[in-house]
Amino acid sequence: MKRRGCLVAAILALVLVAGAVFAGGMFGSATVEEDTPFIIPAGSSLTTVANKLEEEGLISSANGFLLRAKLLGGNDPIQAGEFALAKGMSQGEMLEAFQSGDVIRRFVTIPEGWPSIMVFEKLMAEPLLTGEIDVPPEGSLLPDTYDFERGESRQAVVERMQAAMDKYLAEAWAKRKPGIAVDTMRDALILASIVEKETGKPSERRMVAGLYSNRVKQGMLLQADPTIIYPITKGKPLGRRIRQSEIAAVNDYNTYTMVGLPKAPITNPGRESIAAVLDPAATSAVYMVADGTGGHKFAETLDEHNANVSEWYRLRRQRGEME
Numbered sequence: 001m002k003r004r005g006c007l008v009a010a011i012l013a014l015v016l017v018a019g020a021v022f023a024g025g026m027f028g029s030a031t032v033e034e035d036t037p038f039i040i041p042a043g044s045s046l047t048t049v050a051n052k053l054e055e056e057g058l059i060s061s062a063n064g065f066l067l068r069a070k071l072l073g074g075n076d077p078i079q080a081g082e083f084a085l086a087k088g089m090s091q092g093e094m095l096e097a098f099q100s101g102d103v104i105r106r107f108v109t110i111p112e113g114w115p116s117i118m119v120f121e122k123l124m125a126e127p128l129l130t131g132e133i134d135v136p137p138e139g140s141l142l143p144d145t146y147d148f149e150r151g152e153s154r155q156a157v158v159e160r161m162q163a164a165m166d167k168y169l170a171e172a173w174a175k176r177k178p179g180i181a182v183d184t185m186r187d188a189l190i191l192a193s194i195v196e197k198e199t200g201k202p203s204e205r206r207m208v209a210g211l212y213s214n215r216v217k218q219g220m221l222l223q224a225d226p227t228i229i230y231p232i233t234k235g236k237p238l239g240r241r242i243r244q245s246e247i248a249a250v251n252d253y254n255t256y257t258m259v260g261l262p263k264a265p266i267t268n269p270g271r272e273s274i275a276a277v278l279d280p281a282a283t284s285a286v287y288m289v290a291d292g293t294g295g296h297k298f299a300e301t302l303d304e305h306n307a308n309v310s311e312w313y314r315l316r317r318q319r320g321e322m323e
Contacts, residue, residue: 032085038053047062050062050063079101081101081150082103106128106148107145108123113269115234116140120133138268140268143269143270182216188274189269190261190266191209191213192277195276199295201295204296210281210282227266235266284300292312292315
């Protein structure tokens with residue numbers, strides 16, 4: 001009996017091996033010799049995909065691939081996109097990837113404080129995106145890293161950025177502290193855009209927000225240099241010193257010649273600048289000047305501020321930055 005059992009097991013093993021050989025011959029084989037991107041256009045049928053795989057030398061037989069998919073591949077439809085076919089990948093693994101939508105994701109990063117014109121230029125320069133877009137409204141995009149697929153529309157990416165800003169702003173507004181300087185989400189966004197451009201130090205954001213909040217509440221001129229620059233460059237770096245004529249310019253943005261907030265944001269503020277405006281530091285400061293380290297010195301009185309300004313000029317003379 002023991003010998004008969006061994007014989008049966010051996011016959012079964014031979015049958016399985018023969019079946020595998022037969023199936024392999026019937027289905028053909030994958031021939032992915034190196035990691036290869038493979039694109040499935042929208043609306044492609046399985047037959048179209050099989051033929052494309054064969055044409056690109058990634059399988060030995062389109063008909064075999066189709067037969068295997070019909071018998072062993074399940075009923076899930078294939079999805080469009082760009083897929084990464086790894087070296088040595090089997091036909092079954094290919095089909096599973098196509099059905100699961102395991103596409104290659106690419107990324108675009110929008111830094112905090114980038115104006116919309118620079119976001120526009122970056123998206124238009126991305127060759128893997130498609131379609132035209134207008135420059136998005138200033139302040140409508142949340143700085144972050146976003147993924148996209150090859151062939152996706154630029155407009156779709158912009159809409160994700162805008163949806164992210166709408167969502168975050170609404171959530172942050174709901175948690176705002178009482179007594180803040182702004183009454184609407186729109187004004188919070190505008191003030192946050194000034195805070196974003198006024199300091200490159202994350203640790204200073206709430207203090208800068210507190211200072212500008214004090215000025216808003218007291219009806220003082222905000223006198224924020226970035227609001228002078230925005231109408232000139234649309235938020236891009238000016239690349240030179242601000243001219244006296246520009247300081248004196250009267251427009252809807254220049255807070256040296258108007259009381260209150262600009263008519264619109266001057267950049268796309270990040271989460272932390274928005275949060276700072278909605279929970280500013282408790283301070284009586286209404287003046288600030290650069291301190292030479294990338295940050296600022298804050299003052300409550302004009303005399304104290306003038307002393308800080310004199311110190312800043314002294315540092316600039318030492319560095320040879322003043323004529």
